[in-house]
Amino acid sequence: MPARTVQKKKKTNAPDLSSLVLEKVPTGIRGLDQVTHGGFPKGRTALVCGGPGTGKTLLGLEFLVRGALLYNEPGVCVAMEETAQELVTNMASLGYDLPQLIRQKKLAIDYVHIERKQIEETGEYDLEGLFIRLRAAIEQVKAKRVLLDTIELLFLGLKNDGIVRAELRRLFHWLKDAGVTAVVTAEMGDRTLTRYGLEEYVADCVLVLDHRVNEQISTRRLRVVKYRGSSHGTNEYPFLLDDQGISVVPITSMGLTHTASTERISSGVPTLDAMLGKKGFFRGSSVLITGTAGTGKSSFAAAFAGATCARGERALYFAYEESPSQILRNMSSVGQDLEKWISRGLLRIHATRPTAAGLESHLATVYNEIQEFKPTVVIIDPITNLVAVGDLHSVKAMLTRLIDFLKLKHVTAMFTNLVFGSGIMEETAVGISSLMDTWVVLGDVDQGESERMRTLNLLKSRGMSHDTRMHRFTLSDKGIEIHGNK
Amino acid sequence: MATSKKTAGKPENNGSVDRKKSKATPFKRPVWELRLYVAGMTPTSIRAFENLKRLCEEHMHGAYKIQVVDLLERPMLARGDQIIAVPTLVRRLPTPVKKIIGDLSNTERVLVGLDLRPAGGWR
Structure with a gap:
């Protein structure tokens, strides 16, 4: 032999x-x-x-x-x-x-x-x-x-x-x-x-x-x-x-051999695209959106998914907090009709409780779904809940593997992350932010007079000139609008 | 090895083997139905057969039947009696089925295995 x-x-x-x-x-x-x-x-x-x-x-x-x-x-x-x-x-x-x-x-x-x-x-x-x-x-x-x-x-x-x-x-x-x-x-x-x-x-x-x-x-x-x-x-x-x-699941860290794309894709929020060097995210990059409860993280995720489907590309949405119908209902209130994309087969929402399986199983599921559905955009909303099933170290290890895999496939990924308390960066957010190419921080400022102001700050965006100022934004049935920049 | 059979001869007058001592059938002896599985005419299988024959003559007094199965010739028979080792002696009758593997060189162990002698020894 x-x-x-x-x-x-x-x-x-x-x-x-x-x-x-x-x-x-x-x-x-x-x-x-x-x-x-x-x-x-x-x-x-x-x-x-x-x-x-x-x-x-x-x-x-x-x-x-x-x-x-x-x-x-x-x-x-x-x-x-x-x-x-x-x-x-x-x-x-x-x-x-x-x-x-x-x-x-x-x-x-x-x-x-x-x-x-x-x-x-x-x-x-x-x-x-x-x-x-x-x-x-x-x-x-x-x-x-x-x-x-x-x-x-x-x-x-x-x-x-x-x-x-x-x-x-x-x-x-x-x-x-x-x-x-x-x-x-x-x-x-x-x-x-x-x-x-x-x-x-x-x-x-x-x-x-x-x-x-x-x-x-x-x-x-x-x-x-x-x-x-x-x-x-x-x-x-x-x-x-x-x-x-x-x-x-044959993915572990594959190393940094992936080729970086210079193609830009819209975030789904024109005013946010404007902040991102007027063009949007890089294709194949990873985007982190952090914010305290109720600051509109999922709305940004939905806008991104909607824009992807509007281009005729596929988006895969992993929901670890809400059921698909809940997401559809909530997003229609901010002007995102995601249902039509689902019926056209461009959007798939995969909803599970994070505690239903271990981190590795989630990774395996994500991997299998991506292999099968072949999306160009993947949204994980929120990764916070995954931290509930593993410690920070293993979550980071899993995300590294996932991001490497996504980059290899030129899939753009958006992660949302819930942080607690205002102003202070959470340990988790800091821990995983180094893996991310773009980091959007959402917050709200209490103005004292029974009104809260939503704020947005583009903390980093690798490889492009971007607007680093703090901005105010509003959520309405017309979608997300960021004010104070052109 | 060809399949050979040795069937019961005349019952001999030794009551010690007949442990049932049933009054209803006073002359009926247990019939021993034995099957010896081997794989070809190896020295071990010949030794096993000789040991078995001698033992049967001494202790079963002709009321026995030995069937030798050569698995090289009839491989499919190995499944039925769950044979993995050779030689294996299977006591098919009287029930329950008993198995003894090896060349049967230790007569005491074989007798115990065949229930001809309890493990402690009573004779």
Whole structure:
């Protein structure tokens, strides 16, 4: 097999080496192929480990199912933990019809059950029975992919560890010879990667799944610990389990390689455009609008969304505070008819409670929605509520990743942020403002005589001459109007 | 290995095996239905078969049936009895089903496994 010969020759990657480079099979799992730079090592065994309930089996099964559906590579599942019927039920909840795949001979499931209590051991034996079953199943569907879930149950079922270890070693060699790409799942150990040290036998590609709960909010993460003969992403990537299966979010900070656009787009408020060098925001920039409660942050967001749709572009609005109908009603009172843009398919409002999921899941949702809807403008209203589910540090980390991703796609982003108290910049606002290209601060000044004056200050706007004076603005059914500048 | 069968011969007069001692069927002995799963004629499988035959002769007094299944020839049979290790001896009758894996070299353990002798030893 063209395997170990090329290891860390990244820079001198001459084209004639391509035949020597490790071949990979795509998993077909959303995002995972990007993280692993192409999938699992072809004809070898990958180890997926994690604690209970981290999604090991589902990842393995999805590898088989997607292989059968997308790449015409039938699969065999040796299930030691769950019966075939249980697996069918579990996968049905993710939208996969296993019985149909079995009928089409694209999938075979062999449920291997060992009950230690029923078994007496005396003298020598080997696990040829398991080999024979696996071989028969592989021949039955002409399998190219194999899932062993969870092979380490052999250690629980059989008393003689020595035999099991020797046989496992033989099994992994045998799988390699059989030319199938295999996934082995294993339970996380206390101090080792897996409870029974399976990583000792399978060391080509190791994935660790993790399921953390922080303040009642859970986040699933995936990490490629090891990938012999291949480069791979090394970060922890959040992943989602939803009705479409697993999706890994392959975004982390991508660095500052994005190209900056000089194109300008309107903020939707002509008088604000005038302050922004008379043209508006840069396309692909990120805009922060902060202000105390009721200063009109969402109105600016709605105006921006409206202007985007009026140009015939798509805007995606993430609402973490109000329901879509509430937003539509409130915005129509300041002259923004957003409903027509929704019916024309140019605007999508995605409303969720921030506490409904962890930060990473929100990031994953945002990512999936952007991939699907392909907007040119994304509005997150407000990011304040996200701070409720994570500390400032992780919010900043998430925003950095999100902003990098958006910039790469030339998507203009607007974030609103609620601050408390007047005049003093909130810690959160200061913390994330360094990520932003433009920062608009809204406020209101109590004038004493039962009237409050709304104020707007353009605190920064990178790369353009802008008006830095404090301005008064009004909200009416004609929209937003900023006074005192031309 | 070809499938070989050995069926009950004449019952011998040893009452100690017949633990039921039922008055209604005084002459009926338990019929032992055993199946030995192997993978080819390996030294281990031959040893297991020989151990088993000797043990049956000594303790079951002809009231037994051994079926040898070679999984290399009939791989699909491995699923039904949940075989992963070879050799595996399956006691199909009397119920409940019992499994003993290994070359059956430790006679005591086999007898315990087949319920011919309780774990503590009563004889």
